[in-house]
Amino acid sequence: MKLLDIGDLSRRSGVPPSTLRYYDDIGLIKSVARHGLRRQFEPLALTQLSLVVLGKSAGFSLDEIAGMFGADGQPNLPRGDLKIRADAIDRQIGNLTVLRDALRHVADCPAPSHMECPSFQKLLRVATRRRDGKQRA
Amino acid sequence: MKLLDIGDLSRRSGVPPSTLRYYDDIGLIKSVARHGLRRQFEPLALTQLSLVVLGKSAGFSLDEIAGMFGADGQPNLPRGDLKIRADAIDRQIGNLTVLRDALRHVADCPAPSHMECPSFQKLLRVATRRRDGKQRA
DNA sequence: GCTTGACCTCAAGTTGACTTGAATTCGTAG
DNA sequence: CTACGAATTCAAGTCAACTTGAGGTCAAGC
Numbered sequence: 495m496k497l498l499d500i501g502d503l504s505r506r507s508g509v510p511p512s513t514l515r516y517y518d519d520i521g522l523i524k525s526v527a528r529h530g531l532r533r534q535f536e537p538l539a540l541t542q543l544s545l546v547v548l549g550k551s552a553g554f555s556l557d558e559i560a561g562m563f564g565a566d567g568q569p570n571l572p573r574g575d576l577k578i579r580a581d582a583i584d585r586q587i588g589n590l591t592v593l594r595d596a597l598r599h600v601a602d603c604p605a606p607s608h609m610e611c612p613s614f615q616k617l618l619r620v621a622t623r624r625r626d627g628k629q630r631a
Numbered sequence: 632m633k634l635l636d637i638g639d640l641s642r643r644s645g646v647p648p649s650t651l652r653y654y655d656d657i658g659l660i661k662s663v664a665r666h667g668l669r670r671q672f673e674p675l676a677l678t679q680l681s682l683v684v685l686g687k688s689a690g691f692s693l694d695e696i697a698g699m700f701g702a703d704g705q706p707n708l709p710r711g712d713l714k715i716r717a718d719a720i721d722r723q724i725g726n727l728t729v730l731r732d733a734l735r736h737v738a739d740c741p742a743p744s745h746m747e748c749p750s751f752q753k754l755l756r757v758a759t760r761r762r763d764g765k766q767r768a
Numbered sequence: 769g770c771t772t773g774a775c776c777t778c779a780a781g782t783t784g785a786c787t788t789g790a791a792t793t794c795g796t797a798g
Numbered sequence: 799c800t801a802c803g804a805a806t807t808c809a810a811g812t813c814a815a816c817t818t819g820a821g822g823t824c825a826a827g828c
Contacts, residue, residue: 501804511805512787520785530794531806544755548730551723553690555784562734569737576738583731586688587724593685594720597699600706601713607704618681638774648775649817657815667824668776693815 497527497534507543522546522560552583592617634664634671644680659683659693661702679704689720729754 504511517523518533523542525533542563549559562579564570571579596617605611641648654660655670660679662670679700686696699716701707708716733754742748 499805510787513785515806516786528806530804531792532794532804533806541752541755545730545733548726550785551690552727552730553688557784563737573738576734580731580734580738583727583734587727587731589685590689590720590724590727593682593689594717594724596682597713597717597720600700601710601717615678618678636775647817650815652776653816665776667774668822669774669824670776687815 496537497529498537498539499529499532499534500525501532503535503539503543507540507547509543509547517546517556520556522556524566552586633674634666635674635676636666637662637670637672640672640676640680644677644684646680646684654683654693657693658702659697675704689723 498506500511500514503509504514507514509517514523514535515533518525523535523539523546525535527534545563546556546559549562550556554562558579561571562569562576569576596614599611599614599617603611603614635643637648637651640646641651644651646654651660651672652670655662660672660676660683662672664671679702682700683693683696686699687693691699695716698708699706699713706713733751736748736751736754740748740751
């Protein structure tokens with residue numbers, strides 16, 4: 495398995511080298527060797543980075559992401575916690591769905607005040623009823 | 632329409648007063664009066680806060696949220712932009728779905744290394760192919 | 769009319785996630 | 799063998815989104 499040096503990994507993942515170094519420092523990904531000074535990564539790191547990017551865009555902190563898929567690609571949380579997280583993401587998906595629909599409504603509804611539009615209110619009530627969607631692990 | 636003072640709004644929304652003041656300062660929500668020193672809000676603010684909380688949990692910045700549903704409840708973005716945002720959220724939902732499935736896989740799959748598990752790889756490939764999911768408005 | 773508690777302002781501090789800059793070190797190409 | 803370019807370290811800086819703290823104000827209850 496050939497190694498990628500940091501420049502390659504950066505180019506291939508779209509993540510800047512400074513960020514890769516940062517991630518390496520905090521242990522989110524890990525460099526497996528050096529070529530001279532240059533950090534070398536396994537191709538696996540590319541996969542891990544997809545996960546990190548995905549997780550970040552989902553609003554998870556780097557710590558949370560590390561919990562789900564550690565530096566070695568293995569989670570450092572027990573299965574049960576992972577399922578809880580998966581469920582949290584599910585609620586999050588529900589929330590986003592509401593948000594998306596609300597946005598589409600606002601974009602389409604000709605009413606001057608969306609906040610008072612009954613169908614808009616209804617959308618939100620659903621969202622509010624479904625408790626929160628994000629809580630500590 | 633009776634007004635809520637900041638304490639009520641805080642209790643009802645779950646958002647701390649300091650944050651409400653902050654949001655008021657930056658114009659994300661707006662207080663419509665004072666009772667003595669106390670900020671008074673319209674009940675509408677409660678609805679707006681649901682949206683804000685929802686948006687934040689979705690990973691949007693306060694600025695972005697303000698763009699979607701301004702302090703007056705009206706977006707300050709044109710319809711087209713809102714649709715673009717809605718589409719972005721749709722992609723985000725797709726990403727989260729992948730993340731959730733990946734997480735469930737990790738929680739369930741007995742294989743020692745998920746990163747090498749073909750079905751896991753497959754999940755991710757889908758995610759990576761679908762370009763990014765979050766870009767500037 | 770005075771106390772109390774919830775609010776106020778404003779400046780400064782905090783946290784997470786990076787980025788930037790200066791000074792340095794390599795490996796490769798000429 | 800020297801120059802070059804791309805990396806390196808480490809400290810410090812930045813930005814968003816708040817929170818904290820000190821010192822002050824108000825209206826409602828007793």
